[in-house]
Every structure is written in structure tokens, then in C-alpha cells.
Amino acid sequence: MILRKHVGLLAWIVFAGLAFSQPAFSADDDEPEEKAWKEDDVALPPFPEKDDLIPFRVGAITNIQYFIDGKTISVGGDGVIRYTLVVIGSGGAQNVTFEGIRCVSAERRTYAYGRADKTWSKSRNDQWMRIEGGANRVHDNLYSDHFCIVGERAVLSSDDARRSLLYNRSTILR
Secondary structure: OHHHHHHHHHHHHHHHHHHHHOOOOOHHHHOOOOOOOOOOOOOOOOOOOHHHEEEEOOOOOOOOEEEEEEEEEEEOOOOEEEEEEEEEOOOOOEEEEEEEEEHHHOEEEEEEEEOOOOOEEEOOOOOOEEOOOOOOOHHHHHHHHHHEEOOOEEOOOHHHHHHHHHHOOOHHHO
16 A cells, blocks of 8 residues: 555656656747838828829718828838828818828828928827727728728728728728
8 A cells, every 4th residue: 555655656756757847838839920010111202182182081971071192002011001191171271191000000100291382291209009089080980991901901902992992982892
């Protein structure tokens, strides 16, 4: 009986020793390592021309007009869709920005602001910001209705993005 206890204890010690000498298994061992994301170099586009503006709606009926310059839409190798946004208020005031949306992380960034003399002023804030709904839904609308496919990646091409805006339908992308 005593010998049985010692054999059992000895077996347990040997088993424990083997278990601790083996490298731990991780579920991630079979998955390839993800590379750190790097943003492409970005050049500012030509200032938008009226004939290239594609109107789109944001939310309920409003007296604010929203446009994307169709010529500036691009889908970068970094997964960012870039575009020029033109917003015209009810009094005629116009805001022009060159922006990007990163679909994978649901973030946006402003690269530059348009000036009255049709030149660009680079943004001082180069941080990516989370896209959230709320009072100003323009970025949420572009993200969820036109530029991102189920929030995972950018549309496949700038032509897809233009078609979505022109038909004001995101269903053609899904």
C-alpha cells in the first residue's frame, strides 16, 4: 500500500516535470503575425471644381448641402479612403476639407482645410479620431453608407465609392 502511494507520487512528479518543461501552447501560435499599420504618404489634391462635386444626403432634410469631389476619391494601399468634402451652409458659407476614413478602425482624419483663395492649409491636428454619430453625422454617413463595407474595409475602388454617392445607395457595395 505504501509502495503504491510512492509510485503514484513519483508518477505525478515526473508528469508535472514534463508539463512544466514544455513550452506553453497559445492559440495565436498558428496565426501569422500582424504587421504594424503604416499610413501611406499623402499628397494634397487639386482644389475641387464645381462640376466634379457629387451631392449626398446626411440624415433628415436640412438646408446644409454636402458634396464629395469625385475626382479626389482614392483608396490607398493602406486601406484609407481619401476624398475632398465640401459643405455649404444655408447662408452660402462653404467649408472644404481633404480627409480620410480608415474603415478597419472606424476613424477619420483631416489632412487639410480649403482657403478662400482655393489653396490648402495643412491641418495642425494629424491624429486619427473615432467616427461617432451625433449632431454632425457626415463622417458616420460616409463611413457606414458609402465608403466602408460592413465596417471592415474600404470600398474596392474609387469608382465603387462614386457610384454609391451618385445613387445615394450603399446597398450596391454589400
